[in-house]
Amino acid sequence: MTKPFGAMTVAQLSVLIQSGAADPVEIVRSIFEGIDKHPDKAIFTVLLKERAVEEARASSRRIRDGRSLGALDGIPIAWKDLFDIEGLATTAGSKVLTSAAPTASDAAIVTALKRAGMISIGRTNMSEFAFSGLGINPHYGTPQNPHGIDVPRIPGGSSSGAAVAVAAGLVPVAMGTDTGGSVRIPAALNGIAGYKATRGRYTMDGVFPLAKSLDSLGPLCRTVKDAVWIDAAMHGLTASKVCARPLKGIEVAIPQNVVFDGVEHGVAAAFDAAVERLAKAGAIISRMAMPAFDEILASMARCGALVTAEAFALHRERLAGPEAADMDRRVVMRTRLGEKTATPDYIAILDLRARLIAESERLIGDRLLAFPSVAHVAPPIAPLETDDDLFVATNAKTLRNTALGNFLDWCGVSIPCGTGDAGMPVGFLLSAPANRDEALLGAALSAEAVIRGDFV
Missing domain, CATH: 3.90.1300.10 (Amidase signature (AS) domain)
Structure with a gap:
């Protein structure tokens, strides 16, 4: 039986698209059909069906006319719910931001991958404000780890829905962020690949922050090759500069x-x-x-965590007002710990x-x-x-x-x-x-x- 399009690697799907064996419009419709049929409704917070079909039609025309934008043209991608998407409020897994003004433009990285021809499928669920490694969300539900066949198990966070969407075969790649492990943890727990880039490797414009001294981002996908291709496109390249290194001697x-x-x-x-x-x-x-590992833990015990201090600075007004009552109590509790970190x-x-x-x-x-x-x-x-x-x-x-x-x-x-x-x-x-x-x-x-x- 042929794999669903969403269960393929980016590289496998690219071969089908560029050869004309599969059409981006057909792929997108199949992706949404798979999402609609999937029993776990906590994976996505928003689906971008109209936008995706429009982007797929444009990709189909380019490829048919011999004007492909490259290997990623026509490839579907999902976005963690803290990347700005034009016309939508950026909610960051929280209900307190649902009334925020719609953003006027896509996040810079969304724009970069759109220029490579990638098709935005929707936003994926996450830990509220990206502040938990477990992926539990009391507002939008908790996506279930597809490998948990005995009891429902956590997806890992904070990029919970992104990891589950890939691991469940719904999309070939999803974009996450990583401040303390939020790409690598859910990738590990769901049995997929996750790449956390060096902080600052890509622009964070249009990405809702947690702790700017630590925030980074990267893709969750099936293979390292897929991550390499996505990395290149985020730099505006049609081909990656990364070459496989001989394993012997590494x-x-x-x-x-x-x-x-x-x-x-x-x-x-x-x-x-x-x-x-x-x-x-x-x-x-x-x-x-x-030795650095022990010093980091000792510093956290003595002064508090860097991420907690910066998260409190970001949310201190929210925590002091009525919005706190509508937030995940565990996120509130952890964020308030940052108040104890004095300036010195x-x-x-x-x-x-x-x-x-x-x-x-x-x-x-x-x-x-x-x-x-x-x-x-x-x-x-x-x-x-x-x-x-x-x-x-x-x-x-x-x-x-x-x-x-x-x-x-x-x-x-x-x-x-x-x-x-x-x-x-x-x-x-x-x-x-x-x-x-x-x-x-x-x-x-x-x-x-x-x-x-x-x-x-």
């Missing part, structure tokens, strides 16, 4: 502190098996301590960050870093919805590994590496210091099949 360092604390046995086993496969394929594996402490955090970034870059050198994207598989939703203490503890553990990279300004790619408890996916996180995205993606292109092993 140096990969595995931190020994913090990131394996409390790791589930199944996650550790899947990660270790992937490391062994990499070593057999010629990668040079080393193990080392990352905030400055101390920034100074610490600058020092640790420099020290870590010297320690890492030309190596890549590898550790589990998340120390556990996706847990059940129900207990987290009713037990706030469990929610807080699980959220902190879920965010821990990826948030270290945000603080140190790393780029990273989460690749499925196997399964853990209950047959749920495990993510293998490859990271590199800031602005080494090309080297990271080139290595990930070569390593992906080895890391995945038997995981499809």
Whole structure:
């Protein structure tokens, strides 16, 4: 049986479109039919059916006339619910913004990918204001992890709907943002690829912020190759400058502190098996301590988290007014913690960050870093919805590994590496210091099949 269009990779779908074997209008109609039939109605917050059909018709005409804009012309994409879409209010997963004025134009990245010929399908659900790694949303519902066949399990957040839309085979790619792990966490928990670019690699104009010192973005898709193609288009390129690096001789360092604390046995086993496969394929594996990790956690305990301080600054007026009553109580509780971070402490955090970034870059050198994207598989939703203490503890553990990279300004790619408890996916996180995205993606292109092993 032929795969649904939404379940294909970007590269597979591109071949069909550019060869004339599939028409963008046919693809878009099939995509919406799949979304309409899918039982989980919490994945999307808005569908852009009229816009998508119009864009598909334009793509179809271009390709038929021999004027294709490139490999991404006619490819559908979904957007996390904090990217501006012309004519719509940007709600960021919250009901308190539903009455906001419609935006006059698309976010800059939406415009860039439209210029590449990509077709906007809709907006995907998310943790309210992007402030949770679990993906639970009391306003629009919580998208269910497609791999959770025993009980409903979390999608991971905050780009929850984006990950589920791809993992469920509804769209080939969705765009997310990542402030503490919001691309890599849901990618890992849903068994797909997720690329978090270096902060500042793309413009954030028209993207609702969380913490501007940490905010970045990137695609959730099926393969690293798809991410590489999307990355190129976001820079206005028709072909990527990224080249696959020979796997033999690539140096990969595995931190020994913090990131394996409390790791589930199944996650550790899947990660270790992937490391062994990499070593057999010629990668040079080393193990080392990352002192920065312990210093980051100590600073958070002493001064509070950088993301929390900046989130409070962003939302302080909202939290002081009646809107707070209409927000997720756990988002309100976590954001208010930022009020405790005094100005001297905030400055101390920034100074610490600058020092640790420099020290870590010297320690890492030309190596890549590898550790589990998340120390556990996706847990059940129900207990987290009713037990706030469990929610807080699980959220902190879920965010821990990826948030270290945000603080140190790393780029990273989460690749499925196997399964853990209950047959749920495990993510293998490859990271590199800031602005080494090309080297990271080139290595990930070569390593992906080895890391995945038997995981499809």
